[in-house]
Amino acid sequence: MNCWKTINYNKHYGSHRLFFMSSLTMLLTFIIIYGPVQHLAGTTSFHDNYFLLFIMSLWIMYPLHKLFHYLPIAHLGEKVSKLVTIKYGLFPIIQTKVCEPIAKWLFVIALFTPFVVINSILVWACFLFPHYVHYFTILLAFHVGICFSDLVRAKNVLSAPNHSYIEENEDGLEILLRSNNP
Numbered sequence: 001m002n003c004w005k006t007i008n009y010n011k012h013y014g015s016h017r018l019f020f021m022s023s024l025t026m027l028l029t030f031i032i033i034y035g036p037v038q039h040l041a042g043t044t045s046f047h048d049n050y051f052l053l054f055i056m057s058l059w060i061m062y063p064l065h066k067l068f069h070y071l072p073i074a075h076l077g078e079k080v081s082k083l084v085t086i087k088y089g090l091f092p093i094i095q096t097k098v099c100e101p102i103a104k105w106l107f108v109i110a111l112f113t114p115f116v117v118i119n120s121i122l123v124w125a126c127f128l129f130p131h132y133v134h135y136f137t138i139l140l141a142f143h144v145g146i147c148f149s150d151l152v153r154a155k156n157v158l159s160a161p162n163h164s165y166i167e168e169n170e171d172g173l174e175i176l177l178r179s180n181n182p
Helices: 015-041 051-079 104-128 130-158
Strands: 002-008 080-087 091-098 165-168 172-177
Touching (some): 015 104, 051 080, 051 104, 051 130, 091 165, 130 172
Antiparallel strands (some): 002 172, 165 172
16 A cells, blocks of 8 residues: 555644634534524523533543444454543543554544534434523534544545545554555
């Protein structure tokens, strides 16, 4: 395989810039979504009970997001490395990395699965439980912020040729093409 493109996210974007853009995306998502969803949900009274459940949902959002990244590529076994660490004794940090090349479209599916599944569930919950629409829009905005780096990765991967392969390394990812030589 030949390397078509190497993308180093720290050099191209920087971790501080990605965090800032993710936070800004989170804020803008809440501002844009809250008004229309509140209007469509058709309620004028909100309840603030289940606040502890809301806080737990914020805490579990990241591990759930990572789980949905892993599910489409779980069948690859040893091609995917998994590492779970606990930071500050409270926050799980989950890392999954594709160690061997996989098809571009499988990688794209793994990138978009959490965005589509979790956000769809949260939007559906807004209409199912209209008195808690404020909780669900905060969770939705938080999750869109988490997805920002995935969307940046998807932008880079989608520009690659259709029959390319993706492999992750310590700094980012490599887009590979199958060589024509035997």
